[in-house]
C-alpha cells in the first residue's frame with residue numbers, strides 16, 4: 311500500500327532522511343520508534359508534502375501512485391491523513407468549518423457529492439461521541455485553547471470523519487493521560503483497522519502499542535530504518551533503550 315524506497319530528504323539544506331526504505335501493506339499498522347531528532351517528524355512532513363522539506367532522492371508510492379508528484383491537497387484527496395506531533399492552531403476558523411471544508415474538498419476531488427450541513431453535523435456528533443468529546447468543542451477555533459490531549463482527540467475526530475485510507479500519526483499519544491490514551495487507541499483501531507487501510511504510527515513509547523498493536527515495529531535512527539521486528543521489538547526498546555537495541 312505505502313512504499314517508501316531509499317528516501318533522502320533535507321531541511322534547510324541539512325540531510326535528515328538518509329536512505330529510508332519501508333513498506334506498509336494494506337491492512338497493517340506499523341510503528342516507527344526512534345530517539346529524538348532521528349527524523350520521525352520529518353518523515354511525516356515529507357509524506358504530507360510540507361514546504362521546506364526537500365526530497366533529494368528516492369520514491370514514495372501510495373497504492374502505486376507517485377505520492378511525491380502530488381500537491382499536499384491531492385495527497386489528502388488520495389486518502390492520506392496526517393496527525394501532527396504539534397497540531398496547529400487556526401484562530402478564526404472553527405474545527406467544524408475546517409473539517410467540513412476539508413472533507414467536501416476531498417469529496418469534490420473524488421467526484422463525490424458534498425455532504426449537506428445537516429449530514430455533516432450528524433457525522434461530526436457521532437464521531438465526537440466515539441472519542442468522548444463534546445461536539446460543542448468543535449465549534450471553537452481549531453485547537454485554540456485546547457489542551458495537548460484535546461488537540462489529539464480532536465485530530466482523531468477529524469480522522470473519523472475523513473476516513474482516510476492511510477494515516478501517518480506522529481506522537482498521537484503525547485499529552486494523553488491514561489484514559490485518553492485508551493480512548494484514542496480504541497479510536498485508531500475502530501477507524502483504521504480494516505483490510506484496505508494502513509497506519510504508520512510514530513511513537514516514543516510502548517504504551518500506545520498496548521492499545522494499537524502493530525504488525526511491525528521499525529527503529530528510525532539518523533534518518534534510516536536501522537532495525538525492524540514484530541511487536542516484541544517495542545518491548546525490547548522500552549527495556550534496553552535505543553542505544554543498546556538499535
Ligand code: ADP
Pocket residue numbers: 321322324326344345346347348349350351352353
Ligand atoms: P524526531 O521527530 O525524530 O524527533 P525531527 O524530524 O523533528 O526528529 O528532526 C530531525 C532533525 O531535523 C533534527 O536534528 C532537527 O533539529 C532537524 N530539523 C527539523 N526541522 C528543522 C528545520 N525546520 N530547520 C532545521 N532543522 C530542522
Ligand code: MG
Pocket residue numbers: 346347
Ligand atoms: Mg522529537
Ligand code: MG
Pocket residue numbers: 350351352395480
Ligand atoms: Mg518528532
